[in-house]
Amino acid sequence: MEHGFHPFHELFKQLGLDCSPAGIEAFLRAHAALSPDVMLPDAPFWNPAQAAFLRDALSADSDWAEVVDALNAALRREPT
DSSP states (O other): OOOSOOOHHHHHHHTTSOOSHHHHHHHHHHHOSOOTTSOGGGOTTSOHHHHHHHHHHHHTTOTTHHHHHHHHHHHHSOOO
16 A cells, blocks of 8 residues: 555665664664765665665655655764
């Protein structure tokens, strides 16, 4: 079922990543401080299917776009 709001864990599940709180935290820690000159879908840690999903979500302004934007912001923060 599609809906207008997707929580962070649903995006991680959609991307085939560990969607547990610990898994999300570990992913963000491992990939934090993504360079500002790298578009999120072009980051080197995505596989082609993940990159395509992110690119499509943003370009189509789909119901995933808001949570993809939140992921983008989270990956631009300095790691703690």
